[in-house]
Amino acid sequence: MADVAALAKVSSQTVSRVVNGRTNVDDDTRERVLAAMGEAGYRPNSAARSLKSGQFRSIGVVLYTLSTFGNMRTLDAVTASSTLAGYSVTLLPVALDTEDGVASAVTRLAEQAVDGIVIIMEAQVLDRASITLPTGVPVVIVDSDAGSQFTVVDTDQVDGARQATQHLLDLGHTTVWHVAGPDAAFSARRRAASWRATLEEAGTPVPPPLVGDWSGKSGYQHGLTLAARKDVTAIFAANDQMALGILRALHESGRAVPQSVSVIGFDDMPDADSFYPPLTTVHQDFGEVGRLCMVKLLELIESNRPHPGATLVPAHLVLRSSTASPSRRD
Amino acid sequence: MADVAALAKVSSQTVSRVVNGRTNVDDDTRERVLAAMGEAGYRPNSAARSLKSGQFRSIGVVLYTLSTFGNMRTLDAVTASSTLAGYSVTLLPVALDTEDGVASAVTRLAEQAVDGIVIIMEAQVLDRASITLPTGVPVVIVDSDAGSQFTVVDTDQVDGARQATQHLLDLGHTTVWHVAGPDAAFSARRRAASWRATLEEAGTPVPPPLVGDWSGKSGYQHGLTLAARKDVTAIFAANDQMALGILRALHESGRAVPQSVSVIGFDDMPDADSFYPPLTTVHQDFGEVGRLCMVKLLELIESNRPHPGATLVPAHLVLRSSTASPSRRD
DNA sequence: ATACATCATGTTTACGTAAACATGACCGCG
DNA sequence: CGCGGTCATGTTTACGTAAACATGATGTAT
DSSP, rough: OOOOOOOSSSSSHHHHHHHTTTTTTTHHHHHHHHHHHHHHTTTOOOHHHHHHHSSOEEEEESSSSOSHHHHHHHHHHHHHHHHHHEEEEEEEOOOOTHHHHHHHHHHHHHSSOOOOOEEEEEHHHHHHTTTTOTTTOOOEEEEEGGGGGGGEEEEEEHHHHHHHHHHHHHHOOOOEEEEOTTTTTTTHHHHHHHHHHHHHHOOOOOOOOEESSSSSHHHHHHHHHHHTTTTTTTEEEESSSHHHHHHHHHHHHHHHHTTTOOOEEEEEOOGGSSSOOOOOOEEEEEHOOOOOOOOHHHHHHHSOOOOOOOEEEEEEEEOOOOOOOOOOOO | HHHHHHTTSSSSHHHHHHHTSSSSSHHHHHHHHHHHHHHHTOOOOOHHHHHHHSOSSSSEEEEOOOOHHHHHHHHHHHHHHHHHTTTTEEEEOOOOOOOHHHHHHHHHHHSOOOOOOEEEEHHHHHHHHTTTOOOOSEEEEESSSSGGGGGGEEOOOOHHHHHHHHHHTTTTTTTOOEOOOOTHHHHHHHHHHHHHHHHHHTTTOOOOEOOOSHHHHHHHHHHHHHHHOOOEEEEEEEEEEHHHHHHHHHHHOOOTTTTEEEEEEEEOOOOOOGSSSOOOEEEHHHHHHHHHHHHHHHHHHHOSSSSOOEEEEEEEEEEEEOOOOOOOOO
């Protein structure tokens, strides 16, 4: 900056003013400074800027894996929103499963140059880490039940699972089987609970849920079990990937979808409409979730005090070809 | 830090020594300082640290979208590697399609607090932006043909596409049809070129490629076209998502896979083994690509001079159930 | 015993920026 | 014509850290 100032024959303060777009700079001077900046290949030093201002114009996103569709879409949306707001995004991956991983993540967290943090993490991991969350840094959480303690944004999982289950009941199925996500995942538990509640409300018997791990493979395995039972006519999979595996199992077992068995998923991942048959599923608006995360986080950063509570983004059913009324059996 | 120093009754310099793990500190003093740090809730200020050291311990990842499987996996791997190396990752999204988007991305790029940059971007966008890439910042590029100018890491697309095509020829198919990715994508062009070259080498006729947009939907549409042609017995899709759409089109058209038509994909996305039937595909080792990106980038950061050239990560065929020898037609 | 390492610790300084304050030029109004 | 006000610009300072240098205490070899 000193070089630029010398080149333009002004003080460094004037250069600073030009860089920050202050109005009280003469047009001639401004142009001279801009030219000098180009000539000197000047790049503002964000470290010094942050040091002076106490702000980083950056938010951290903590996640334990990027490899699920939902996390990725949420991250994408958060990134887009934060960029619009002039914030950059720093990724803070957590090595799951190990106490070390969580501990080192928290350590790194405390040292990161961020104004706020978005946590996209299962509740169970959070429980271990939350105790030592750095104080004084605003936090917004996705996919968790920590709503009483923190600001939480999430899809309305309960209503989504209810819609899926009710849709199958409305079609005339006597009951709905459920292939659930892993018990450790809070969203999986919520979807399963809502499925159960919906069946109970309708006064229909509740078949035992089959617990998968979100993967297509686990869906396939449970799908084989379900396909072998003639009384199964409707399946609610806790996500689309498992639904894909279920479809494969049903096809291989000679059960036609939707004629013999109806299948419904959750997420509406990009290619759910290219499944065979195209999958009826619950659409999650990840973009909106990400956007709200940033809105909430910016509020927290500006107000500088906690504001716990959950914000739910509605989910809606997308009707495709994998669900139908049960065919008559006489 | 001054507070901590006062609490521990030492100078701030000693606190700094403890924080940085220098050995020349008395054990008693060290413990006193650590206790004071805990008491004061001290968090090192990374901005000041960067200002002093001239390093940020951070790398930037430029991408134009997070919503393709490959980009996501690459980002995941880069993040994992950089975390191991003690670097954090800053996301720098580019709004595609608009000159503004590219320009503003470059501007932000120049201001970012990063020691190096990984660019995961189509070549065409890069062409427009590369001119103004900030000088003096090491850059590694994925998915691009800029190898002569920059350091490039990528999957060996050419060999992967060759393996896929050759596998189908080896099974006895007289030729292989290709559903390509968008022309704008360099990886799509490379796969298509390699498919064509393999067919020409084998002396088989080269059917006109059908150009999709990576989506399952576009695969479905081209799949319908191909399904209607009786002479089509083998299809090479440029990615798994399009292969999924092709499978759907074939099923709906009554063409059995693999008995009537063989289908092969590219990527080996997580649920390719749950397609119906499980998809034979070309496995890309995104983890290795991401790891190599970091290795190369750290080399560049340390040596401080450019080192252009491409590093290719081998791809390998994963045999599943969607390919078979053509059935005899008499 | 003297001189000279070795080691823990303290003091000074600079990194690049922008707020706060200072300066001086020019304007309009009574 | 002089006064306060506005405006462009310059000067000083502080942000939190760590390198460089300084100090003083202890150990050790001759």
